[in-house]
Amino acid sequence: MTRLKGEPALQAPVNVSPKRSRFQRILRDKWMYLLLLPGVIYFLLFKILPMWGVLLAFQNYSPFLGFWGSEWVGFEHFQRFFSDPDFVRLMRNTVILAIYDLIFFFPAPIILALLLNEVRISIYKRTIQTLVYVPHFMSWVIIASISYVFLTTSGGIINVLVERLTGSQISFLSHPDWFRPMIIAQIIWKESGWGTVIFLAALAGVSQEQYEAAIVDGAGRFRRMWHVTLPALRSTIVILLILRLGNFLDQGFQQIYLMTNSLNRDVADVFDTYVYFMGITQGAFSYSTAVGLFKAVVGIILIFGANHLAKRFGQGGIF
Amino acid sequence: MFRGKKAKLGLSLFSAGVVLLVGCSEKGSSTEGGEEGASIETIDIMTMSYTPEPPQNDSLVIKELEELTGKKMNMLFVPSTTYGDRFNVTLASGNLPHVMLGDKSPSYISAVRDGAFWDLTDYLDDYENLKINDIVKENVSIEGRVYGIPRARPLGRNAVVIRKDWLENLGMDMPETLEDFHEVLKAFTYDDPDGNGEDDTYGMAISEFEGPWDIMQTWFGAPNKWGFDESGELVPDFTTDEYREAIKWFNQIFEEGLINEDFAIMDPTQWTNPMVNEEVGLIVDVADTAGRMNKAMTDRDPELDDVLDVFGAVSGDHGLVTKPTTGYHSVFSVSKTSVKNEEELKEVLQFLNDLNSEEAQNLTINGIEGRHYEVEDGNLVSLVADDEKKRNEFQDLNQIQMYLPEEKFLKPEESELTKRSNVVMVQNEEIVLPDPAYPLVSKVYAQRGQQLDNIIGDARIQYIIGELDDAGFDEAVQTWMSSGGEDYVKEINELYKEAQSGSN
Numbered sequence: 001m002t003r004l005k006g007e008p009a010l011q012a013p014v015n016v017s018p019k020r021s022r023f024q025r026i027l028r029d030k031w032m033y034l035l036l037l038p039g040v041i042y043f044l045l046f047k048i049l050p051m052w053g054v055l056l057a058f059q060n061y062s063p064f065l066g067f068w069g070s071e072w073v074g075f076e077h078f079q080r081f082f083s084d085p086d087f088v089r090l091m092r093n094t095v096i097l098a099i100y101d102l103i104f105f106f107p108a109p110i111i112l113a114l115l116l117n118e119v120r121i122s123i124y125k126r127t128i129q130t131l132v133y134v135p136h137f138m139s140w141v142i143i144a145s146i147s148y149v150f151l152t153t154s155g156g157i158i159n160v161l162v163e164r165l166t167g168s169q170i171s172f173l174s175h176p177d178w179f180r181p182m183i184i185a186q187i188i189w190k191e192s193g194w195g196t197v198i199f200l201a202a203l204a205g206v207s208q209e210q211y212e213a214a215i216v217d218g219a220g221r222f223r224r225m226w227h228v229t230l231p232a233l234r235s236t237i238v239i240l241l242i243l244r245l246g247n248f249l250d251q252g253f254q255q256i257y258l259m260t261n262s263l264n265r266d267v268a269d270v271f272d273t274y275v276y277f278m279g280i281t282q283g284a285f286s287y288s289t290a291v292g293l294f295k296a297v298v299g300i301i302l303i304f305g306a307n308h309l310a311k312r313f314g315q316g317g318i319f
Numbered sequence: 320m321f322r323g324k325k326a327k328l329g330l331s332l333f334s335a336g337v338v339l340l341v342g343c344s345e346k347g348s349s350t351e352g353g354e355e356g357a358s359i360e361t362i363d364i365m366t367m368s369y370t371p372e373p374p375q376n377d378s379l380v381i382k383e384l385e386e387l388t389g390k391k392m393n394m395l396f397v398p399s400t401t402y403g404d405r406f407n408v409t410l411a412s413g414n415l416p417h418v419m420l421g422d423k424s425p426s427y428i429s430a431v432r433d434g435a436f437w438d439l440t441d442y443l444d445d446y447e448n449l450k451i452n453d454i455v456k457e458n459v460s461i462e463g464r465v466y467g468i469p470r471a472r473p474l475g476r477n478a479v480v481i482r483k484d485w486l487e488n489l490g491m492d493m494p495e496t497l498e499d500f501h502e503v504l505k506a507f508t509y510d511d512p513d514g515n516g517e518d519d520t521y522g523m524a525i526s527e528f529e530g531p532w533d534i535m536q537t538w539f540g541a542p543n544k545w546g547f548d549e550s551g552e553l554v555p556d557f558t559t560d561e562y563r564e565a566i567k568w569f570n571q572i573f574e575e576g577l578i579n580e581d582f583a584i585m586d587p588t589q590w591t592n593p594m595v596n597e598e599v600g601l602i603v604d605v606a607d608t609a610g611r612m613n614k615a616m617t618d619r620d621p622e623l624d625d626v627l628d629v630f631g632a633v634s635g636d637h638g639l640v641t642k643p644t645t646g647y648h649s650v651f652s653v654s655k656t657s658v659k660n661e662e663e664l665k666e667v668l669q670f671l672n673d674l675n676s677e678e679a680q681n682l683t684i685n686g687i688e689g690r691h692y693e694v695e696d697g698n699l700v701s702l703v704a705d706d707e708k709k710r711n712e713f714q715d716l717n718q719i720q721m722y723l724p725e726e727k728f729l730k731p732e733e734s735e736l737t738k739r740s741n742v743v744m745v746q747n748e749e750i751v752l753p754d755p756a757y758p759l760v761s762k763v764y765a766q767r768g769q770q771l772d773n774i775i776g777d778a779r780i781q782y783i784i785g786e787l788d789d790a791g792f793d794e795a796v797q798t799w800m801s802s803g804g805e806d807y808v809k810e811i812n813e814l815y816k817e818a819q820s821g822s823n
Contacts (some may be wrong), residue, residue, distance in 0.1 A: 064410070
């Protein structure tokens with residue numbers, strides 16, 4: 001399981017000169033390359049080509065003057081951003097949410113997958129699996145509305161319950177202290193089920209013989225989970241963790257935006273919403289590009305750092 | 320009309336020739352000036368829509384308008400809730416429609432500075448239907464120049480809509496002072512105004528939309544955004560004692576349970592629901608909301624006709640004042656990239672002028688006579704009240720209407736309530752308190768306006784619900800000052816002095 005999908009399984013044994021051979025190989029696998037083409041075009045067109053746009057971060061971009069007519073200002077926008085009093089607050093909010101996300105959300109699909117794996121009645125297992133997938137397909141708008149209906153202090157069912165039990169209501173939606181738990185709870189509810197897909201796929205590949213051997217050795221259910229199932233998942237977990245770190249500063253814009261109000265804005269503002277407010281609502285295109293670029297750079301550093309660490313600890317890493 | 324038709328004919332022949340010669344021609348794009356100087360065939364208009372199905376370009380009403388103005392129209396409707404975003408994105412794309420609705424947002428102002436829109440100041444006087452009221456002209460201007468034609472709105476539009484039958488049930492008079500107003504709120508909450516023996520009502524409904532607070536604080540004598548201190552310097556409203564007094568009172572009515580507890584997170588689209596559902600006794604909004612609310616209430620229960628009344632404001636220690644609207648709702652600007660020269664600009668202006676004619680006003684507001692409405696005794700009788708499909712043929716076309724120099728369209732026979740709210744709007748014009756800094760264009764605000772507004776807006780809400788005390792609010796003011804507010808105040812004062820010396 002340490003070998004990844006996507007790693008070349010075929011190493012064409014060649015003994016002709018390399019130049020010829022490459023061309024020949026391409027010719028031989030032409031249909032494969034044709035299949036690859038749409039993907040390559042997609043990345044070129046939508047990922048690589050728009051990258052020149054990051055140059056806006058070093059300009060005072062004005063749409064009317066256009067890219068060539070706009071003034072170049074170097075690192076001015078970055079200076080302004082880093083010296084802005086908002087920077088510390090945004091950084092804190094984003095990082096805290098990201099850490100919460102890693103601690104509370106990241107293990108959730110793993111635990112769920114382990115639990116599902118222990119279920120032996122196939123139809124029951126599959127039903128549960130399907131049911132926990134469903135929220136993934138709902139849009140954040142719907143989830144925000146559901147949260148509102150359940151949590152509002154004017155007749156929301158959860159608050160009615162809380163009031164019956166404790167005698168007073170809790171303003172989940174507007175109190176800053178409840179903002180982060182609410183966001184994380186929403187993510188767990190929405191994405192845990194979907195997150196199990198990859199883990200369950202990895203578990204399907206574990207040989208039954210290992211379990212049988214463990215049983216012969218006298219291992220109980222918990223021991224089997226610990227010594228057989230989890231090690232089988234280890235490389236998958238590491239890869240997903242590295243990928244997740246690459247998006248460390250991304251806190252799903254839609255969700256945060258929908259749950260923000262004037263009472264919790266202080267803890268709710270993150271880089272993603274800030275970019276939106278500055279760029280789209282205020283029209284400060286260059287400034288928000290600079291903020292977005294900063295976020296991307298942090299993401300790249302984290303992804304390389306995590307990959308390096310994973311390799312040092314003897315795991316495969318992703319590249 | 321004659322001119323328009325001839326121009327249109329000339330143009331189509333001309334462009335047909337061009338197509339033959341060149342073999343390709345973009346729709347509506349300019350060609351070297353023809354005989355009549357007619358070079359724009361189709362005018363692209365970007366504006367907002369409020370209904371889910373705004374009229375399509377093949378709508379009969381648009382056809383009539385095209386007939387009337389001699390121009391083909393290509394309507395680009397954008398839902399009002401996302402208009403600001405789309406406006407910025409459209410600006411960024413650089414591909415602007417000929418005529419585009421915009422408001423004085425930082426991005427609009429910087430687009431004006433970069434020369435994206437025509438300066439219309441010297442042209443407007445040439446058009447009978449593009450004459451703008453002076454206050455509004457000052458409000459829409461940027462550094463003294465007019466870059467867009469405003470869609471006129473009544474200045475004194477802000478008012479209070481109240482359940483007069485509840486007042487009668489309680490034996491109370493219409494409130495005239497702040498004390499009266501407070502008493503009414505209390506009675507609406509605790510004295511069972513609907514007489515059903517249950518504690519199911521409260522005083523006033525407020526939503527996430529902060530307009531009502533802005534209006535009510537002027538009743539306390541707080542300035543409208545900017546006021547003058549003793550030394551004649553401009554200061555922001557929240558640094559004044561009157562402002563503090565106002566938010567103290569807001570906090571009091573919140574603590575007393577006279578407004579909905581969840582106001583800070585209530586979706587503004589739900590705002591009037593409690594009123595329609597007979598849970599609440601009054602709402603501070605625009606006067607004309609009364610008519611819409613009356614309709615919603617009578618739809619629900621025909622018995623509820625004639626239970627609403629409207630008044631302008633209540634007086635505090637500083638007399639009777641209220642917050643005016645800016646007198647307009649966004650402006651139509653003409654793009655310099657799509658409208659390339661003065662001849663073309665004049666054509667577009669002529670088109671906008673024609674849109675304000677009586678005939679065009681009727682088309683945009685009421686639709687086509689005989690199809691959408693009839694005239695009886697000089698009043699309008701709608702034929703499509705229950706026919707949504709036909710209504711969709713013209714609804715939202717009012718979003719291209721500027722009502723200049725005045726409203727000329729036919730109206731239905733006015734109900735007592737509509738008459739009342741019209742009277743209130745006129746009366747209000749006497750007591751409105753203008754924002755002296757509104758016409759000024761601040762660079763600091765363009766850069767940091769959103770954050771600055773958020774700091775104080777949020778602090779006010781937190782103060783009202785009792786999460787901030789006076790010291791906490793002072794701290795928020797300090798934060799505002801240190802986050803660029805100080806520079807903003809300084810800049811506004813400089814700009815104001817400059818403007819004053821310039822105009823004398």
